[in-house]
Amino acid sequence: MAMNPETLLNAPPIRVVQDWSDKDTILYALGVGSEELDFVYEARLKALPTMAVVLGYPGFIWRNPQWGVDWTKVLHGEQSVVIHTPFPASGHFVGETRIARLMDKGADKGAIAIVERRITDGASLHYADVVATIFLRGDGGFGGSPDGAPVPHQTPADRAPDISVSLPTASNSAMIYRLSGDFNPLHIDPDIARAGGFDRPILHGLATYGVAGRALLSALVDDDPARIQRMDVRFSRPIEPGETIRTEIWIEGEGRAAFQSKSVERDVTVLSHGYCEFAV
Structure with a gap:
């Protein structure tokens, strides 16, 4: 169908x-x-x-x-x-x-x-x-317009990040995160993870998003959650539970920042095109 x-x-x-x-x-x-x-x-x-x-x-x-x-x-x-x-x-x-x-x-x-x-x-x-x-990925060709997708925010390519925050993830982090409502077995069942092309269960992308959010909280607003107003990302690669996530932040103006997150162990970008708005 x-x-x-x-x-x-x-x-x-x-x-x-x-x-x-x-x-x-x-x-x-x-x-x-x-x-x-x-x-x-x-x-x-x-x-x-x-x-x-x-x-x-x-x-x-x-x-x-x-x-x-x-x-x-x-x-x-x-x-x-x-x-x-x-x-x-x-x-x-x-x-x-x-x-x-x-x-x-x-x-x-x-x-x-x-x-x-x-x-x-x-x-x-x-x-x-x-x-x-x-x-x-399996549903193109239905005759609709190709236009209208969001334009991702670009991180500065001409300078180093202003702030870098590294946060560890626990080996059982996916097991805990799934209890907040995302029960996709890819994140807990080794057989399903292997069938999906992964060596073992991966961390939820939105859990990685949450870790990056904690980095932004610490670096930009002194851990005051009421001051975070917007947070956008693109999911680039998965994180394995137990890896360290380093979030690199560029201040772009008053109340605005770009960011990306990387796996420290593999030196690959896992969240890209990050954008945050916050109250100063």
């Missing part, structure tokens, strides 16, 4: 309602390696801004048979989070997810889906907008 673009674009928003607890916030923080008491101790608990990626998350939506997507060839390419209201450590969250746009890159190149999620309290508070760029 071929992908049906009209069905995807006209589908009603997928609504997820969550009553989030301090324990959920602590579990997310542990999954991205936090040890700072502000993020893991209930007596003084604050929510990491990158927690937006798991709030109101509808799960792996691409297996919907009505959509006709070849879900075995789906790849998470880019991620953006724009925060309007800082998250409380516990509360009532509503996520509404929709397919906003589809770009047709051709039968041999696949398609690109822009997936938007609006996070609110179900009433008056608008917490964040989460936007994912998804590569549908």
Whole structure:
């Protein structure tokens, strides 16, 4: 069955309602390696801004048979989070997810889906907008326009980073992170990881995103999560649990920075085209 673009674009928003607890916030923080008491101790608990990626998350939506997507060839390419209201450590969250746009890159190149999620309290508070760029590698050639994909932010090529922050990941980090809602077996089952071309289970891309977010928090805003306003990345390569992630940051102006993250052990870029906005 071929992908049906009209069905995807006209589908009603997928609504997820969550009553989030301090324990959920602590579990997310542990999954991205936090040890700072502000993020893991209930007596003084604050929510990491990158927690937006798991709030109101509808799960792996691409297996919907009505959509006709070849879900075995789906790849998470880019991620953006724009925060309007800082998250409380516990509360009532509503996520509404929709397919906003589809770009047709051709039968041999696949398609690109822009997936938007609006996070609110179900009433008056608008917490964040989460936007994912998804590569549908098996679904090109449906006759749509190839234009409209986000233009990634460029990191400076003419100078060294202004700040560099290295953070370790634990050997069981993927096992912990998956408990925040992403149960893709690629991140825990060695047989499935090998079938996917990896020597062993890899860390979730969004967990790597969370580690980079911790680096930005430390380097740019003195670990004050209320000051992070936006964070965009492109996923370049996977991290294996236990590797060290070095985030390199370029200050580009007041309240703006570019960044990229690398595996220290393999000296390869794992997050590229990073962009952050923050309150000064």
